[in-house]
Amino acid sequence: MKSNYKIIKEKNINHSTKYAKGFKTKLIKEVKNKLEFGSDKAENKEIRLNGLIVGVTTHQITPPFVMEVEHDFPFIKIQFEIEGYSQYIPKNTESIPIIIPQDHYNFFYLPKVNGTLTYTTDTRRSVEILVTEAYLKRAFKNIFHKVSGAFGEALINKTPFKMHNEASKIPSELLLIISDIISCTYQKEIKQVYLESKINEIFSYLFSEINSNGVEKKEAKPSEGEVKQIVKAEKILRNNLDKSFTIDDLAVETGINRNKLKRNFKSIFGKPIFTYLTDLRMEKAKKMLVENSMNISEIAYAVGYKNPQHFTNAFKKRFNYLPSDLRKKGLLANIPEVDYIKEL
Structure with missing residues (x-):
């Protein structure tokens, strides 16, 4: 599994990240990266668990910061844009635009990612949770198809999905869970169990919202x-x-x-x-x-x-x-x- 990024500046800069198939890992891993592209800087901390990745990112950049991005795997993600503005515009019909302003979030599934990602503010802070379908089915066992609603149907049909047509304000319930995830200081084995329970809590909240309120009606997708x-x-x-x-x-x-x-x-x-x-x-x-x-x-x-x-x-x-x-x-x-x- 691989993610490719091409940063569009005076010179094109290529960067790629490789992951184990299905984000598999026996024990929790923490990976920290610091990247500099001229005056632009990025710090990223990834917490890798079996089947999921939690990313905490800080950018100090000269906007607009534009990247071409491509992932060779299905993309299931919850993105919390704490500070900044994130905009993904696809180049294919297997994904849809994802726009998330400051203090907002969205939960989405893109069968294939190939498009342009733009950040439009000089400071950006985000918390992103990337999971596999296998992880969610393992976490929710035999009730997954019952509780996942329109998201589960999108997985079956391999069609793009986003929970909110327009990104939603981050609710206080999720802010508290994010805080728990970021501030966790438990040692490895305990931390792994704790973080997985918090991720499952987030998805329980999302699935509850999907089932109680339904997902907003899809608008006609632009060509x-x-x-x-x-x-x-x-x-x-x-x-x-x-x-x-x-x-x-x-x-x-x-x-x-x-x-x-x-x-x-x-x-x-x-x-x-x-x-x-x-x-x-x-x-x-x-x-x-x-x-x-x-x-x-x-x-x-x-x-x-x-x-x-x-x-x-x-x-x-x-x-x-x-x-x-x-x-x-x-x-x-x-x-x-x-x-x-x-x-x-």
Whole structure:
């Protein structure tokens, strides 16, 4: 089993990770990796158990950080995006877009992974649980097909599945379990039993949600060509934050009708077009406030606001403090981290 990554920067950088078949291991293993790609840095800790991997990752990067990713095995994953923004866009029809913003999560199954993975913030922290079908069937024994619902059906039919059409806010129940996993200090054999019980607790919660509420109805999946058009629209917005666009402008630029543009953009990126654009502008403005000496009016114009007061209002609504506060009080250094993730 192998995962391949090609990091798209000034030069393409290839990285691969090999795993034992079925993630098999007799005893718990902990693997730590530190990777540097120029100014971009990543720290990853993997806890490998028999049939599953828990990954805790921290990135310090210059966004957008883009990778081509391919796995030669079926992908069953729970992804908790603690800080940052993760976006997977497939190149094939055997997987679906997976967009997870900060403080959100999703549970998904992709029979084949081959696509583009993009991180759009300079700091990213995540907890990811990767499991095999064999592990889940072993954990839930003869009740697996009864409790797994639409997820179990997707496994049988080898069709992509995600629990939430749009990533869901991480519930407090799961935050507590994540904290228990990260802070566990038991020694090997005890730690293995303990962590497996916590993973099973997470899946029990997910299966309960699937069975009690059902999985959200699937929307019509964009075609491969439509995905490329939407990705092009996102790039146009990202590369022209100082300019104004209408839906019709983007439709003409990308060659897709306005209704499909609106519907498919939200399906792929998890937000309406102008909500997404506002978030891009606010993140860029925040970075500019910290890194250069431009005044607030100049920064407002640079991210597409003709009226600086409108920019200030939008910034306050997004971050709950004023642009001037960020500079005067050094708020960026004082914004508290969430306690449960400090072990990262």
